[in-house]
Amino acid sequence: MQARPTNLDESKVQPYTLPDPLVMQDGTPVTCAAAWPARRAELLELFRQNVYGRSPPVPARIPFAVTGTDDRALGGLATRTEITLCPTGAPDGPAMHLLLYVPNAAPKPVPVFMGLNFRGNHSIHPDPAITFSANWTRYAAHFDAAKDGPLDASRGSRASRWPVAKILGRGYALATAFYGDLEPDFDGGWKHGVRGALATRPPPAADSWGAIGAWAWGLSRALDVLEQQPAIDTTRAAILGHSRLGKTALWAGAQDERFALVISNNSGCGGAALSRRNFGESVARINETFPHWFCSTFKRYNDQEADLPVDQHELIALIAPRPVYIASAAEDLWADPKGEFLSALHAEPVYRLLGRPGLESAEQPPLNHAVGGTMGYHIRSGKHDVTAFDWDQYLAFADRHIPRRAL
Numbered sequence: 001m002q003a004r005p006t007n008l009d010e011s012k013v014q015p016y017t018l019p020d021p022l023v024m025q026d027g028t029p030v031t032c033a034a035a036w037p038a039r040r041a042e043l044l045e046l047f048r049q050n051v052y053g054r055s056p057p058v059p060a061r062i063p064f065a066v067t068g069t070d071d072r073a074l075g076g077l078a079t080r081t082e083i084t085l086c087p088t089g090a091p092d093g094p095a096m097h098l099l100l101y102v103p104n105a106a107p108k109p110v111p112v113f114m115g116l117n118f119r120g121n122h123s124i125h126p127d128p129a130i131t132f133s134a135n136w137t138r139y140a141a142h143f144d145a146a147k148d149g150p151l152d153a154s155r156g157s158r159a160s161r162w163p164v165a166k167i168l169g170r171g172y173a174l175a176t177a178f179y180g181d182l183e184p185d186f187d188g189g190w191k192h193g194v195r196g197a198l199a200t201r202p203p204p205a206a207d208s209w210g211a212i213g214a215w216a217w218g219l220s221r222a223l224d225v226l227e228q229q230p231a232i233d234t235t236r237a238a239i240l241g242h243s244r245l246g247k248t249a250l251w252a253g254a255q256d257e258r259f260a261l262v263i264s265n266n267s268g269c270g271g272a273a274l275s276r277r278n279f280g281e282s283v284a285r286i287n288e289t290f291p292h293w294f295c296s297t298f299k300r301y302n303d304q305e306a307d308l309p310v311d312q313h314e315l316i317a318l319i320a321p322r323p324v325y326i327a328s329a330a331e332d333l334w335a336d337p338k339g340e341f342l343s344a345l346h347a348e349p350v351y352r353l354l355g356r357p358g359l360e361s362a363e364q365p366p367l368n369h370a371v372g373g374t375m376g377y378h379i380r381s382g383k384h385d386v387t388a389f390d391w392d393q394y395l396a397f398a399d400r401h402i403p404r405r406a407l
């Protein structure tokens, strides 16, 4: 069946009714903070069953090895550590290569920004000592070069998205890994990643996890390992991601309450944007183009968004009362900037119930102007990307919520 045509015209947005995050499935209203955990559990289960699928249990032990360390990295600014971990618990299973920079000057332990990268660890900074990602080379042919620019294999090709010196200078560590270490991003990629390694029964069940679930789960396994690094304060771990990895960051933060702060950069459909708003990428389009990202039940809602028992504002609500930041880009209509804002706005009642200020703005703010209390939002000018402006807001938000220690 042909998916409904994409709508990019605000005047053609059809009315819709969102499920209320503060009403239980059986109709009971959630009126006090003490009643929230039960609703939270219910929503989490609905997202597992209908959207992202169910993640496997946490392995008893995550084997890891420090494969390299240099305490005079980046001209003495940082200690660079590379850690190889086995997210499934099996030493001969898929390996995740974590690159960690810790600022030398900051009092330890330091808060940390964590996020997966699209092009291998070597793409985030020209530092010649970063191990070149073998998995990136292995799977590069699967990248959509037309959409995402030419395949630049060079070191630092994505440095504009990772202002490493600025992050370190502000007293934060940075931990990143190539998302393809967990699962290469194509239909059938599961065979080469953690889903394949843990598969128990093909064909998968309707609520078996998709690739987004696998990437999110891997971030939690990286956090397991960071908890064993004395220089890192994992009670102040921020997780961030762009686009499909923004969807991933939200799902990781929703499930794993150890993530103290969650940032979605231009995450769009299946991320921060409301599914019921017919603007930009739709559930049908995303399921058609990326059949491996979500659980198979999600396909039931192709052009039938009103039947979803949840919508994406409830994903944001699952992060409450922890700080969450949603960022849009004005030219990124495919991701529905307004739908991303509205999703945050409709999650706000949960933050309020839990005694936290929310967005503090009922209207989408003007371009390049951040708003918010425990929830943050901005829409900046420009395209689908991560820019210096975005990072400036994230660092300011982190300074307010997971500050570094005073010298």
Ligand code: GTR
Pocket (backbone or CB within 6 Å): 242, 243, 244, 245, 267, 268, 269, 281, 286
């Ligand atoms: C697009 C996709 C979006 C977003 C983006 C990205 O093609 O339609 O949902 O995830 O890719 O991750 O770059």
